[in-house]
Amino acid sequence: MQTETTPGTMLKAMREKPPLVQCITNYVAMNIAANVLLASGASPAMVHAAEEAGEFAGIASALTVNIGTLSTQWIEGMRAAAKAANAAGKPWVLDPVAHYATAFRRSATADLLALNPTVIRGNASEIIALAGGQSRGQGVDSRDPVEQAEDSARWLAKRQQAVVAVTGAVDFVTDGERAVRVAGGSALMPQVTALGCSLTCLVGAFAATAPEDIFGATVAALAIFAVAGEDAALGAAGPGSFSWRFLDALAAIDSETLDARARISAA
Numbered sequence: 108m109q110t111e112t113t114p115g116t117m118l119k120a121m122r123e124k125p126p127l128v129q130c131i132t133n134y135v136a137m138n139i140a141a142n143v144l145l146a147s148g149a150s151p152a153m154v155h156a157a158e159e160a161g162e163f164a165g166i167a168s169a170l171t172v173n174i175g176t177l178s179t180q181w182i183e184g185m186r187a188a189a190k191a192a193n194a195a196g197k198p199w200v201l202d203p204v205a206h207y208a209t210a211f212r213r214s215a216t217a218d219l220l221a222l223n224p225t226v227i228r229g230n231a232s233e234i235i236a237l238a239g240g241q242s243r244g245q246g247v248d249s250r251d252p253v254e255q256a257e258d259s260a261r262w263l264a265k266r267q268q269a270v271v272a273v274t275g276a277v278d279f280v281t282d283g284e285r286a287v288r289v290a291g292g293s294a295l296m297p298q299v300t301a302l303g304c305s306l307t308c309l310v311g312a313f314a315a316t317a318p319e320d321i322f323g324a325t326v327a328a329l330a331i332f333a334v335a336g337e338d339a340a341l342g343a344a345g346p347g348s349f350s351w352r353f354l355d356a357l358a359a360i361d362s363e364t365l366d367a368r369a370r371i372s373a374a
């Protein structure tokens with residue numbers, strides 16, 4: 108029987124048993140993403156080499172794959188790790204950073220989609236383009252509103268049999284049937300590089316904690332980011348102080364606070 112768990116319940120469970128999360132992420136994101144996982148209560152490991160990524164995926168409780176700073180050798184590691192995660196029945200999360208920008212990225216993304224990610228997390232421009240729509244995206248930052256990506260996300264979720272999360276001012280999550288919006292955060296968040304990449308890693312951490320409820324796990328990760336973003340913005344003088352306040356805020360949020368303050372609504 109499937110039990111409905113709240114974001115706070117999942118946070119508590121994660122901190123009681125910190126999951127080992129293999130993060131194949133980009134050079135820009137590695138440090139902040141690892142710190143985001145530690146502040147939230149998970150255990151990150153940035154392991155991407157083709158020689159070991161598949162083997163490590165057998166040890167980790169979840170995998171996240173981010174194409175932000177791609178190279179041929181990394182793609183081999185990503186594919187080996189995704190295959191190993193699938194073989195072991197462990198969830199894996201894809202972050203298709205600026206996948207529309209070059210033929211190299213488009214091809215790598217198509218290969219990764221064929222390996223059936225459990226969750227796809229991207230900004231609105233990335234999700235619109237993944238569904239074949241008219242995206243205004245050029246580089247890694249979104250140039251489209253989340254509302255415009257909602258139909259794309261629903262379509263992509265159905266086609267991929269995956270949970271799709273679109274982030275921005277108000278986030279949108281769907282599994283193709285259910286859909287919710289997660290409000291909160293701060294306009295300073297896109298001013299700090301790699302927070303989206305870090306969120307992808309955190310989705311992996313929650314998915315490791317609640318593999319039986321991937322939709323709920325994805326919502327929980329987005330919800331703690333939204334609450335921490337609001338807290339960090341209080342007193343932040345700009346992106347610099349926001350960045351360290353954000354880590355402190357993530358660590359300070361307990362399960363009761365998360366459940367009391369998460370702004371999740373049906374879409």
Ligand SMILES: Nc1ncnc2c1ncn2[C@@H]1O[C@H](COP(=O)(O)OP(=O)(O)O)[C@@H](O)[C@H]1O
Nearest residue numbers: 230274275276291292293294296297302303332
């Ligand atoms: N204008 C905004 N207001 C509040 N939160 C935001 C805003 N833009 C992005 N966020 C938050 O920042 C985080 C990263 O999302 P986003 O910037 O969309 O990802 P990416 O860095 O991949 O482009 C998410 O938690 C999202 O909710």
Ligand SMILES: Cc1ncsc1CCOP(=O)(O)O
Nearest residue numbers: 133135175247301302303304
């Ligand atoms: C700036 C940059 N360049 C390649 S990856 C990257 C980080 C992107 O991070 P995010 O998608 O979280 O904004």
Ligand SMILES: [Mg+2]
Nearest residue numbers: 204230303304
């Ligand atoms: Mg991104």
